[in-house]
Amino acid sequence: MYMKICSTFFKSSIPNYLILRTITLQSTKYSSNPPLYVSSNKNQRHNAWTVIDEFSDELRKISGKCMDIGCGPGDITNDIILPALHPNAVIIGTDISEDMIKYARKTYSKEKQLDFDVLDIQTKELPAKYISEFDHIFSFHALHWCFDIKQAFKNIYRMLRPNGTMLVLVVSLHPICKVIQETIQDNRFAPYIKDVNISPVWPFQDSVNPNRELKGLLKEIGFKIDHCSHRNVYHFDDNSDQFLSSILAFLEFIDNIPHDQKEIFKKEIARKFTETQISFKRSSDNKTVILNVYNLLIAFAKK
Numbered sequence: 001m002y003m004k005i006c007s008t009f010f011k012s013s014i015p016n017y018l019i020l021r022t023i024t025l026q027s028t029k030y031s032s033n034p035p036l037y038v039s040s041n042k043n044q045r046h047n048a049w050t051v052i053d054e055f056s057d058e059l060r061k062i063s064g065k066c067m068d069i070g071c072g073p074g075d076i077t078n079d080i081i082l083p084a085l086h087p088n089a090v091i092i093g094t095d096i097s098e099d100m101i102k103y104a105r106k107t108y109s110k111e112k113q114l115d116f117d118v119l120d121i122q123t124k125e126l127p128a129k130y131i132s133e134f135d136h137i138f139s140f141h142a143l144h145w146c147f148d149i150k151q152a153f154k155n156i157y158r159m160l161r162p163n164g165t166m167l168v169l170v171v172s173l174h175p176i177c178k179v180i181q182e183t184i185q186d187n188r189f190a191p192y193i194k195d196v197n198i199s200p201v202w203p204f205q206d207s208v209n210p211n212r213e214l215k216g217l218l219k220e221i222g223f224k225i226d227h228c229s230h231r232n233v234y235h236f237d238d239n240s241d242q243f244l245s246s247i248l249a250f251l252e253f254i255d256n257i258p259h260d261q262k263e264i265f266k267k268e269i270a271r272k273f274t275e276t277q278i279s280f281k282r283s284s285d286n287k288t289v290i291l292n293v294y295n296l297l298i299a300f301a302k303k
């Protein structure tokens, strides 16, 4: 299912997650680049390690059925999430992208313990096989790409068993989000950015208090919140290429841009992104490094 942006640059006091966007059924098939994501997701892996480590006591007790939503190529599901669970736990990684799931299945599937499936977490038709099935659900770096994060959380709630738990990491604000929004509005590219499967407008990007908004949303759905925090995160990178590659690896709508224009599009994103970054000479080795600063929401909640 692909979605058409209708209220993309709408700004108001209404929380972004409440803004409705029209949905169009599309047969167009674009592709993402799983190997590129695996080779460039150093920062995302670092965040995943950090949050898993923080909740390690709770996670080690989970011995039932788990899901990792928006698992991408599956490396984090396999390398970081699965080893943190009780040895009897089983996990299924799900993603909206067929290419990601195909790669994850081929690379990481483990009989009985780890499997992968295509699932759009915003679907209004949740497969019956997933309802009230899971003891725990993870989602890292994925839910902010949803057009309808409220529907996504409603689906997570429905998929959990009574007393089932959820650990999510949602990016609330990152300079890349405004860069993508500006670039896709550029007249040279806008005609090609018609049908996209992930939202370039993030649910909490204009929020004054993302933590309060997320808590309110989760409570409204019925979750009991054990933990919800909003944090500044920073990484030092040698250049911005690696992080940018990790984003371009799953922006499937880029494939719609003709080849020569696509390269210009990528350069334009890189140029604009560089302008948002702080670079400085590190005194310890005299090397120029880039400071990457952004904001995350972390929530651990129970059905």
Ligand SMILES: C[S@@+](CC[C@H](N)C(=O)[O-])C[C@H]1O[C@@H](n2cnc3c(N)ncnc32)[C@H](O)[C@@H]1O
Residues within 6 Å of the ligand: 041, 044, 045, 048, 069, 070, 071, 072, 073, 076, 094, 095, 096, 097, 100, 119, 120, 121, 122, 139, 140, 141, 142, 143, 145, 146, 197, 198, 250
């Ligand atoms: C940045 S990757 C995150 C991969 C991995 N979880 C991590 O932490 O690095 C974001 C993933 O979310 C997926 N995604 C975006 N919207 C989705 C949706 N509505 N349902 C399921 N997956 C979605 C994308 O296809 C992409 O693979």
